[in-house]
Amino acid sequence: MKKLLIGLLGMSLAAGALAHDEDKVAQMPPEGPYVQVSDVLPLPAFLPGLGTLFVDPDTLPAGPFLSYDHDGKLSATVYMTPLEELKNGVAYDDLAIGSHEVTAVDIYYNAGHPGVESPHAHVVLFHDKGAKDRLAK
Template sequence: MKLLPSLVVATSLFAAGSALAHDEEALKAAPPGEPYVQVSEELPLPEFIPGLGTLFVDPQTLPAGPFLAYDHDGKLSATVYMTPLEELQNGTAYDELAIGSHTVSSVDIYYNAGHPGVEKPHAHVVLYHDVDAKGRLAE
C-alpha cells in the first residue's frame, strides 16, 4: 500500500503545477480565447458533438489535447484527451497535460476508431468538471 501515498503526492504536485499553467477563470465560458480554436471551424465535424459538446483545442497540443468541451450554454463541462493507441503502445507518454478546470467529478475512458483530426484509433479520456456535465454534453 506504499503506492497509494506516492500516487496522492504525485497527483497533488501535478495539480499544483497545472494551476500555474493557465488562467482557469478565462476557460470557464466559450470561447476560451487564444491559443484555442473551435474544432468544428477547422475540421468537418458538427459544432456540437453529442457526448463531447462544443470542442476547442490549441493546435500545438494535438493529437492529445486537451480539448475543452463546452455545453450548449457555453459552460466548460469537460476536458478531453485523445491519445492514439498506436503511440501509447510504442511507448509515447503524454505528460503534464493541461486541464480546463481543477474540479473533476468523474472520468470516462473509452475507445474511438478515429475521426477527422485524430484519424487513428485512440482512447478518449474525459474529465467531467461537475456532476451534471455528462448529461449536459449528451444532448
C-alpha cells in the same frame, strides 16, 4: 478496483497537470490559442457526449480539448491519445486541464475521426456533477 483506478487517474491528471487560467476558459469561447474544432475540421459544432470542442493546435493529438455545453459552460476536458503511440511508449506528460474540479472520468475507445484519424482513447474529465448529462445531447 476498476473504479478506484479510474478515480486515481482523474486525480493524478488533475493534480499533476499544468492548469489554465480557469477564468479565461470557464465560458466559451476560450481565449487564443484555442480554436473551435468544428471551424477547422469537418465535424459538427456540438458533438453529443463531447460538446463544443476547442483545442490549441500545438497540443495535438492529445489535447486538451476544452468541452463546452449548449450554454457555453466549460463542462469537461478531453484528451485523445493514439493507441499506437501509447503502445510504442509515447507518454503524454503534464497535460493541461480546463478546471481543477473533476467529478468523474470516462475512458473509452474511438476508431478515429477527422483530426485524430488513428484509433485512440478518449479520456474525459467531467468538471461538475451535471456535466455528463449536459453534454449527452
